[in-house]
Amino acid sequence: MPSNIVPWHFDKHYWATSSSENxxxxxxxFHDCTEEMGTITMVDGSNRWEEIGNDDSTTRHFADRDKSQLEEMLAVNAAHNGVDVRKVPMVIPKGHMSFHHCRTYHGSGANVSGRPRRAVSLHLQDGSNEFxxxxxxxxxxxxxxxxxxxxxxxDGRPDYSDPDFCPILWRH
Incomplete structure (x- = not known):
């Protein structure tokens, strides 16, 4: 039975309280991640799309929304930008990783391999990001x-420079 389907979304939707667009x-x-495993799939060029309006329904986690609504949101946004949706499965060998911009639409297909798909995602922010x-x-x-x-x-705002949760990985 297919598992671990992650519908279309982009991460900036969930980071509405972050000032950064970067x-x-x-x-x-944690293993070879193939199409059979439902690897993460990117929508090519979507990080350059102009977003339609400010629909705060997108700040709800994708798991709390209907998959067809998210498919429609992706299609409408592509049409607004005058482009076709081009889905690119990221085949990632064990020991490798994939990076994507916070405005890149992505999701994961059904894992039909019979093996669990296991991965971790790290969110990286630039130094100027703040609440x-x-x-x-x-x-x-x-x-x-x-x-x-x-x-x-x-002044009581969340501090996105807190080194216990947001360590500095590199400096210029």
Whole structure:
């Protein structure tokens, strides 16, 4: 039976409280990750698309939304940008990783291999990233799970430079 399907989304939707538009995700499988395993699949060039409006329904996690709604969102956004959706499965050998921009649409297909698909994703931010308040259409504040983990700044905002949760990986 197919498992581990991750519908289309891009990570910036979930980082509405982050000021940066330059964040990356590193996807690191613990084994060869093939199409049979439902490897992560990118929508080519989608990181350069202009987003349609500010529909805060996208800040809800993809697991809380209907897959057909997400397919439609992808198609409408592609049409708005005058492009076709080109899905590129990332075949990733064991010991390798894939990076993608926070505005790259991606998802994972069905794992029909009979073996579990195991991976970890790391979210990388640039040094200028900081918390910004993001209000949803109902007036409530958007919240991302890391907002409750990091320390607070002197004015009570989540501190995305907290070294315990956001270590510096490199400097210029």
């Amino acid at each position: 964040m990356l995700t590193a996807f690191i499988p 910004r308040e993001f209000r949803l259409s109902d007036g409530s504040r958007a919240f991302y799970n890391h907002d409750s983990l990091v320390r607070e700044t002197s």
